[in-house]
Amino acid sequence: MALADGSIFYGYGFGATGVTTAELCFNTAMTGYQEIMTDPSYAGQIVTFTFPHIGNTGVNPEDDETADPVAAGMVVKWDPTQPSNWRATETLSDWLAKRGRIAIGGLDTRRLTRAIRQQGAPHVALAHDPDGNFDTDALVEQARAFPGLEGLDLALDVTCSQSYRWDEMRWAWPDGYPRQTAPKHKVVAIDFGAKRNILRCLASAGCDVTVLPATATAAEVLAHEPDGVFLSNGPGDPAATGAYAVPMIKGVLEAGKPMFGICLGHQMLALALGAKTIKMNHGHHGANHPVKDNETGKVEITSMNHGFAVDSQTLPKGVIETHISLFDGSNCGIRMEDRPVFSVQHHPEASPGPQDSFYLFERFAASMAG
Numbered sequence: 026m027a028l029a030d031g032s033i034f035y036g037y038g039f040g041a042t043g044v045t046t047a048e049l050c051f052n053t054a055m056t057g058y059q060e061i062m063t064d065p066s067y068a069g070q071i072v073t074f075t076f077p078h079i080g081n082t083g084v085n086p087e088d089d090e091t092a093d094p095v096a097a098g099m100v101v102k103w104d105p106t107q108p109s110n111w112r113a114t115e116t117l118s119d120w121l122a123k124r125g126r127i128a129i130g131g132l133d134t135r136r137l138t139r140a141i142r143q144q145g146a147p148h149v150a151l152a153h154d155p156d157g158n159f160d161t162d163a164l165v166e167q168a169r170a171f172p173g174l175e176g177l178d179l180a181l182d183v184t185c186s187q188s189y190r191w192d193e194m195r196w197a198w199p200d201g202y203p204r205q206t207a208p209k210h211k212v213v214a215i216d217f218g219a220k221r222n223i224l225r226c227l228a229s230a231g232c233d234v235t236v237l238p239a240t241a242t243a244a245e246v247l248a249h250e251p252d253g254v255f256l257s258n259g260p261g262d263p264a265a266t267g268a269y270a271v272p273m274i275k276g277v278l279e280a281g282k283p284m285f286g287i288c289l290g291h292q293m294l295a296l297a298l299g300a301k302t303i304k305m306n307h308g309h310h311g312a313n314h315p316v317k318d319n320e321t322g323k324v325e326i327t328s329m330n331h332g333f334a335v336d337s338q339t340l341p342k343g344v345i346e347t348h349i350s351l352f353d354g355s356n357c358g359i360r361m362e363d364r365p366v367f368s369v370q371h372h373p374e375a376s377p378g379p380q381d382s383f384y385l386f387e388r389f390a391a392s393m394a395g
């Protein structure tokens with residue numbers, strides 16, 4: 026693997042062969058490598074995992090967050106061993122190879138993570154050649170040629186091509202939350218790169234979900250006569266995605282519909298309300314991020330995956346900052362003062378991750394109840 030600063034890391038290649046370029050980010054989650062690799066928000070990124078035992082539970086068809094891996098590649102501490110899990114149907118290595126994703130093992134991923142924290146997320150070229158023929162100068166040039174995520178709209182690459190209905194529920198819903206309920210609220214979900222488990226959580230909270238492509242206009246959304254509109258997670262720079270999504274969100278706001286956004290959806294809502302987003306140094310990618318609910322004082326441990334953030338200094342009047350990160354104080358949630366319109370930066374669907382924030386799905390369902 027070559028970094029744009031000229032440093033070279035050697036390891037053991039697995040998965041597909043070839044070269045891929047991307048931004049390198051780290052993820053500190055101890056579980057859920059398959060969900061992470063198939064999260065569409067990781068388009069344009071290679072993930073380095075700080076947890077050392079990656080691949081040990083193999084891969085299975087149920088845990089995909091979308092049809093195929095979307096992250097451009099993976100970097101791990103060990104060469105993955107044989108899977109040991111009753112749900113595994115394939116090894117991580119074969120799964121990656123069949124789906125054209127390159128991986129490298131044998132790197133000190135915690136050292137790499139410290140470097141990313143200090144220098145920011147680097148641009149890299151990841152190469153796998155079983156014969157070991159690497160032109161390292163050329164790889165460094167390829168890493169330098171990667172344009173970076175700033176200004177990139179990647180939602181168009183991962184959104185659905187046409188609308189569809191979603192009725193599958195979560196197979197496990199934690200105690201203290203409603204059991205799966207019959208659909209009561211008609212929801213249009215805008216797919217900027219939606220994770221399946223978010224759609225399952227909406228269905229489990231009683232939403233009858235119709236998913237529309239990222240480019241849907243306000244008129245197309247409102248034609249479904251929804252009780253509420255959901256804005257999904259997704260990859261890339263929110264400011265670049267805003268060209269078509271912001272006018273749609275403004276139109277839906279004018280119609281007075283309840284709205285809920287997660288991650289990219291949160292950033293898009295903030296942009297539509299007049300705030301700005303910024304690129305973070307190394308972002309937040311993990312499953313143990315403490316977030317404070319400013320209104321109740323309660324702390325939630327959350328799952329996160331974002332490299333951009335809403336600049337809370339730019340929130341207009343009438344928009345309240347509801348959640349903040351206890352790691353760095355960055356914005357993690359907003360709501361409109363006078364309407365059931367709210368969004369969060371973290372991932373309440375917890376796939377993977379802790380389930381503290383599930384209440385947000387219920388809050389959305391409750392906002393449509395009246």
Ligand SMILES: NC(=O)CC[C@H](N)C(=O)O
Nearest residue numbers: 066258259288289332333
């Ligand atoms: N998970 C997401 O939706 C990520 C949002 C956005 N692409 C970011 O990196 O901040």
